Amino acid sequence: MPNIASASKRLRQNEVRNLYNRKIKSFLNTQKKKVIKSIDSNDKASAMEEFKKYSSALDKAARKSVIHLNRASAKKSDMMKKINAMK
Template structure:
């Protein structure tokens, strides 16, 4: 356990950040899951709307450095390809 006042504060801050990051990652995963479910069901309109929301979540997480910006970009690209294939 931390002994100094500053170390205790850093520990409190890290716990808060950890919780915030976990919530952000969880919401990203949930939205991606909804998008993929819509793609699997073949529902193009639902997939597009879910993808729009997933993109927002990914961009927010990347902006706050919860996930790496390249990871956000890669995930968006892969889902967009699947939606494009659904259109054909």
């Protein structure tokens, strides 16, 4: 336990931020699974629709500094490559 008041406050803030970041990252993983499921079903229109939602969520997470901007760009690029590789 922290002995200093500011350290106690910092601990409380970190707990709240940790919960928020985990919630956002969990949502990102769910969106990613939806895109992959659409790709596996070989439905390009559905995959593009899900990709738009995933891309938007990544951009929002990057804006809120949950993930790095370059990380979001890399994830979008990787997913777009999978969609473009579909038959």
